[in-house]
Amino acid sequence: DSGVTQTPKHLITATGQRVTLRCSPRSGDLSVYWYQQSLDQGLQFLIQYYNGEERAKGNILERFSAQQFPDLHSELNLSSLELGDSALYFCASSPHVTAGPDTQYFGPGTRLTVL
């Protein structure tokens, strides 16, 4: 158990809908990262937050947005869902942002199925 929690574990929804995925980082970790993993794309970085502020952006679609709250939990919002958004969504956390890379600890993931 990494100490990172994600809810829900599974989510089934229809095209065009909007969903929210939730992540609670390990105790004391200030950084949260979101990743999408699909069979054809591998693990793709979406976005990073550090202590409530956006820190880095990856291949995140405009239909997707995220935020980190004062208690450091984070939410990833996916809107106007398409079939191709079906994937595993992982949250990871790390202790701090230094001048170099941090070891990330991953949550169990949310499996999103768009029908």
Place this chain on the structure above:
Amino acid sequence: EDQVTQSPEALRLQEGESSSLNCSYTVSGLRGLFWYRQDPGKGPEFLFTLYSAGEEKEKERLKATLTKKESFLHITAPKPEDSATYLCAVPFSGGSYIPTFGRGTSLIVHP
């Protein structure tokens, strides 16, 4: 262009048959290389971080090594419970050093 490539894509071993997985990268000024293990449907689990050429780290039957161009994950006398996908990740400088993950090697160890 910065890249990380893992090989082979899939590997089948008999229990006790040692082998190595490869992660090659092209990045100037390596700031660390990470190895993760991922079981089906679960989140990646951190294994090792290597920072400089010549560095080695071990954990049970796994040993990770690093050169200037690649890293190897050596698996000695594997057991069926070592079956998983092994991912390596390299941070590419973009100001934030977000690790870019390779596609992974899917390892199956038969009893």
